[in-house]
Amino acid sequence: MAKTGGITGFNLVCILIAALLAGCTAAHQQQAVLLEDDFSGLDPGMFSAPVGPHTEYHYLPEAAPRGNWAVSCFTWEHGAQRAWRVLEENGDQVLAQTFENKQMKHTHPMVIAGDTLWADYTLQVRFSPESGSGRSGVVFRYRNDRCYYFFGLEGGEAVLRLVRHATGFHQPYEKILGRRQLD
Numbered sequence: 001m002a003k004t005g006g007i008t009g010f011n012l013v014c015i016l017i018a019a020l021l022a023g024c025t026a027a028h029q030q031q032a033v034l035l036e037d038d039f040s041g042l043d044p045g046m047f048s049a050p051v052g053p054h055t056e057y058h059y060l061p062e063a064a065p066r067g068n069w070a071v072s073c074f075t076w077e078h079g080a081q082r083a084w085r086v087l088e089e090n091g092d093q094v095l096a097q098t099f100e101n102k103q104m105k106h107t108h109p110m111v112i113a114g115d116t117l118w119a120d121y122t123l124q125v126r127f128s129p130e131s132g133s134g135r136s137g138v139v140f141r142y143r144n145d146r147c148y149y150f151f152g153l154e155g156g157e158a159v160l161r162l163v164r165h166a167t168g169f170h171q172p173y174e175k176i177l178g179r180r181q182l183d
Helices: 052-056
Strands: 016-024 029-037 070-073 084-089 092-097 110-112 121-126 135-144 147-154 157-168 171-181
Touching (some): 110 135, 121 135
Antiparallel strands (some): 016 121, 070 110, 084 092, 135 147, 157 171
C-alpha cells in the first residue's frame, strides 16, 4: 500500500465492509445484505474529531455518526482523537486509521457500523495494514467497546480474539481463540 500524505509511519488500515446477514427461521433460511459500504458517500478528510470527554454527556455535531459509521473508541494519547480519515487510494475512497496506539494498550481506536441485534451473519472485509506493528482488523458481534470479537493481524499472525470487560484497571480480558502464522 502506498503511503499517503502526512501519515507516513502510522498504521494505515483501509476497511471495506460488506456484512451479510443470514436470517434463520425454523422453516427456511433467508439472506439479505444489511450493510455494504465503499465509503464513497463520505467527504474526504478528517473523520474523527478532537472533542475530548464532552461526548460522554453532550451531543456535539462534529462527533456525530457519518454515513454508516461512528467513532466509538479513542484514547487521550496525542493524535488519537484524529485517528480516522477518509482518503483516496487508487481512485477509491477508504476509511483509514492513522494512529499507532503506543501507550494505552487497553483500548484501541475503533469505528463501528451495523446493529447489535444482528446475528448469524457473514462479514466480508478488505483491509490493508501499512505496517506489521500493532493490531489491524475488524470487530464483530460488537456489544460495546469492551465486549466484542476481533479478527485481524498482529505482528506476523492472523488472530481471532474474544474481548470481554476487564480483569483489572486497564487490563482487558482477552482470550485468543485461534492464531496462525502468516507466510
